[in-house]
Each structure stands twice: as structure tokens, then as C-alpha cells.
Amino acid sequence: MEEIIAKYSAYLAPVLAFAITYFSIPAIIRLSLVKKLYDQPDERKKHNARISPLGGMAIFGGMIISFVFCTAHLSNPALNSVLVGLFVLFITGVKDDLYPLVPYKKMLGQLLAVAVVVIQGDVRLVSFYGLFGVNELPYAISVALSIVFFLGIINSFNFIDGINGLSAGIGVVISVTYAVVFDYLHNDLFLILALCIVGSQLAFLRFNLVNAKIFMGDSGSMILGFLVALLSISFLQINELSEQFLLKKIDALVFAFAVMIIPVVDTIRVVFIRLFILRRSPFAADRNHIHHALLDIGLSHVQASLSLMAINVSFVVLAYFLNDYLRATYLFISLSLLALLLSQLPFIIKRQQKRLGIYKPST
Template identity: 35%
Template sequence: MNLLTSIIEEGYGTILLLFPFLLALITAFLAFPTIIFIAHAKQLVDVPDKRSVHSKTVPTLGGIGIFFAVAIVLTLSGAFLDAKLLMPVVGALIILFFLGVKDDILILSPKKKMLGQIIAALMVILITDIRILTFSGILGIGELPYFVSIGFTLFVFILIINAYNLIDGLDGLAGSVGLLVSLFYGFLFFKMQEMSLTVVSLALVGALIPFLYFNFSKVRKIFMGDTGSMVVGFLLAFQSIAFIHLNQSNPISQFHSNAPLLVLAILFFPLLDTLRIFYVRVVIYKKHPFSPDKNHIHHQMLQIGLKHWQVTIVIAIASTSVLISSLMFQDLSVNLLLLVIILSGIIMFSLPFFINYSVFNKRFKMNKLLRKLHVISYSKAK
């Protein structure tokens, strides 16, 4: 039993967990102004193009501040918590950090980024042995053989990292999703008394709050960049897989049989957007799946007239609704619960477009009626 666990069992855990959160928060708040200043001085900024939703040059090195805040917290926590769990995560983040910085400054090929993600994910999977053990009967699939388990866990890591990267196209969207997901995982890990994982969640929450402050700023704006999307995406994937692993390893845990489905509900938006964008690009437009465009769900919401902050709020509400649906119906069989999550997710994320279509139709009919009344009144006047 380590020192921190002993202190937590004495009843001081909640107060003590404020320290990693506050350390990440303060570190990030102090780091971002310096990063923004250097980025402008060295012209390390994003220049707007036809795909951009901003009109001014903006630094893209926000991931540096997020990385340093999280890395400092995890490194210091490793002395008191589970170093075997936290140190491989820090090592993986260092790999992704250097890949991301190079991509933000010089552009890195997708193959090299993918290779780096695979190495980082495999390092954590093999050292910590945190992996998806079973499909829990989803689609009739049960326990996975060891190497299949490693391969599938690696696939989930890469999927979540790149799904998160794809939603980073709007002020506050990626940061808000990362914040909400980490808050929820932090709550669950704390309830499960997994303090090392709770610290991972709180460190990311503490780093993302200052990022969102500057990301929404009109004067000192900064973007997450590929560094940030890979670092945050990796941490979200790690938390997701750790949550699944812990519940599948414990037969009496609350989410033993449906942990993968709860993760699906938590990450429904980035996964839905990834599936949709790949379909649009590959099947409809016959393009490369990673070719940039403005066909993301958040871009479509902007086109129907919503503002940046409104899109973020709509997506947050829809995501929360999907999660609540999964919790309400968690006693269903896994395949029925899977169906509930998919249907509720599609309905919630389609709702803004149906509402907009309905409003548009009413306006069109009203304008048509007013034109008729105008013609009638004009002819009577003559």
C-alpha cells in the first residue's frame, strides 16, 4: 500500500486530489501566454484558408501547454501512486508530443504519425497489460485470445486518437469534449478507488480549462494543434480502455458486462463523426478518408446558422443525452443496449437539422402566404 492510498483511506482523498488538478491548472495558465507570444514572434501560426472558420492568424501550439501540465502532474504523482501505470503513459505522451510539434511546425506524413501512435499505444498496452479482455457478448462475441485482445485494443487506441483529432475544427469543441469525458471518467475512477487513474483524469481536466479560456479568447487565441489532439486523444483512449479493463476484470463491478457500451456512449460524437466523414469521403466523393473538407457534423451545424458556442452546447447536450440513455437502460441485454445507444445517438445528433428544416419550411410557407396576401391586396387596391 502506497502513502497516497493510506491517506485516502483515512478520508482525506477528496481534498488531496485537488492538488494534481490545481497543479495542472496553474501550470497551463502560466504556460499558454508564453507559448502564444513565442508562436506569434516566430510566425508559428495557422493562416486562414477556404476551410478555416477563423479569419486571423492563430498559434497552433496549444498542445504544448496541455502536454507540460499533464506530464508534470503524472511525473510527480508517480512517486506516490502506481509508477508502473503512470510512467508508461508519460513515455507515450513524450513520443506523441514530439510527433505533434513537428507536424504543427513542419508537417508530418500521416504514415509517420500513425507509426508513432502505434508505438505509443503498444508501449502502454504491453507494459501495463491494460487491454480489452472480452466483447461481453456483443454480437455474440465473448472472451478474446491474448494476441487478438492486444490487436483489438491497439485498434481502439488508434481509432479514438484519430476520431478526436477529426473533431478539432471549431473553437471550444475538442477541448469541451475532452473536458466532459475526463470529468466523467474521473468521477467513475474515484468511485472505483482507482486513484492513479483519477489523477490522470484530473490532470487533463486541469490542463483543458485554461486551454478553453485562451481558445475562446478574441485577443490571445490559441488552437490545440496536432500536438494537443494527439495528446488529449491518447489520454481519452487510455482512460476508456482502462475503464473497460477494470470492469471486465472484476465480476462484481457495476459495469462488468456493459463497460464497452458505456464507453461507446461517452465517445459517441467523435466516433459517429468519424464514421460519417469516412463514408462521405470514400463512398460519396471517392476521396482519401483523411483528405480535409467541411463535411463534419460541426461544420454542417454552422451552415444551418448556429454560432461556434451554440454548436458546442448542442453537441454537449446531445452527448450527455446519449450517456444518460445508456445509464437508464443498462439493465437491458448488451445487444439491445447497443441498439438503444445507436438509435438515441443518431436521433439526438440529427435533431438540430430536423428542427432547422421544420423552421425553414414554416418560414417558407409564411413568406409564400404573405406574398399571396400582398398580391390580393394590391389587385383590390387597383
């Protein structure tokens, strides 16, 4: 039996993750209705229905159970640290979903989870591989940058979780990409992890993308961001050591950036606006995100989410195929400028609609 599971674990993992998440969500929705655990509308969220914010519980359960079950035959020195970090983030997220935490308390939970993985698990950005002339990083700088990277990606998914299907949809795009990558690199552990994420997110999308009945909440978005950061750093580490590497080291770093382009660029521009233009907290609620602008110019939640997913896929394909034609530094700069330009288009269209008198703000 164990040999069969080991052989077909990569096929079993996403199916099991999907099934556990799919069949858990209705029970969580009923529990939320009975206990009156509803997501409260704010400046970001304008819904009126009584919607549970506890989808992260089903996502976490589906992903973690399927991953542990399907990787029993595999080992990794960082695995225990990763599991500890996931549980810390999950507890922090559920607490925030039920009784909202002030930003610094939530950040402390994130910092603890990340520190365990970076310091104890040694999951770190060890080099810039020559990007901008930077190669090996001193240990202290490596640890500091890795913690900042993890925190940034965690909060970027927390930030984009503002419309139906977007965080989960982008999570599917990124996880499918890394599943293909790790399959090519013959790394079964992270292949299975990526597929478990795909399975749990697809099940969640069934209840969230159209006529949302549940939200993933902070417990779901923070875990998803954490896992995306983990997959990205692990890809760089594994690709560097592999005899059959997918991309040259420096190109792999740019590729990883392209894979996460939507949450990264949206977070950078929103934080810049809040800090330097509005002069307020980077965690203050507003509607300056790209997805909010897409709603404001007339797109539905489904259309906005699918559009951003398609753009994310386009950047992944672009980064991979331009790899042979542009030096990595130029490719990085080109992708960054293109992403920033595209991120402004909905806001330009919005201003044009206002000028023509045809602007109808979303509700």
C-alpha cells in the same frame, strides 16, 4: 509533506494542472507571434486571425507535470509505457503543428506510441464481455483491436478539433465522467489522471472557447484522444476486477461507448462519406463534420460546442439509467441509431434552409 500530498493529491491535481496550463499559454502565444508560428486556414478552418497552433504544449505540460507530481506515491505496471507513448505522440504532434506531416508519417508516430502502450504496457481490450455473443479475445486479436481502438480515438479527437472549444469541451465531459467512475471504484491513479486532464482542458478553454487566441493543434488533440482511449480501456479492466464494480461487464462496455459517443459517431460517419461516397482519403479536409453543419445552420462556435457537449452528457446519463431496463446489446444498438439520427439533423436543417432560400454558409 509526502503524506499530505498523498492524502490531498486528488484535490491538488486539477488545480496544479489548471495553473500550469493557464500561465503557460500567454507565453506560448507571445512566442508564436514573435516566431510567426501561425495556424494556416484550410478547407476545415476559415479563421483569418494569426492564431498559435501550439496549445498542446501547455496542455501536455500542465497535465503531465501535475500527474507525475501527484502520483509519486502510486504505482502501475503500465505507467512507464504510457509516459513513453505520450512523449512520442507529443513530439509527433508538435512536428505536425510546426511543419505539417504527410498522413502516413503522422500515423507511424501514432502507431509507435500506441504499440508501446498496448504491447509493452498490456493496456488491451481483452474481451467484448458477451456483446454480440463475443467474450474473451485471443491475444493477437486483442492486440490488433486495441491498436485500432487507440488509433481510432486519437484520430477522432483530431477530426472534431475543427471549431473553438469542441475537443477540449468533449474532453472535459469524458474526463469528469471517468473521474466520478474511478472515484467510485477507489482507483486513485486514474482518478488523478482524469482530474489532471480536466484541469488542463479547462485552462485551455479560457483562451480557446470565446474569441480563440490559441488552438490545441495536433499535439493537443492527439494526446487528448490517446488519454481518453487509455481511460476507457482502464475503466473496463478495473471495473472487471473490482469487488465493487460500477456496471456489469457487458454494460460497462456499452457505457464506455456512450461516454465517447460524439467523437466516435462523427468520425465513423465522416470516414464513411469520404471513403464510400466521395471516394477520397479518410484524412482529406472537408466540412462534412457535425460541428461544421451546426455552424452552417447559424450557430456560433460557442453554441455548437456547448450543444455537442450537452448531447454527450445526455448520452452518458441515458446509458447509465437505461442499463437496468435494456439488455446491453439492445442498448448499444439503440444508442448507436439515436446518435446517427441526431448527427443527421443539422444536415437536414441545412438542406431545408437551402430549399427555403434562407441558408447563409458560415465563414
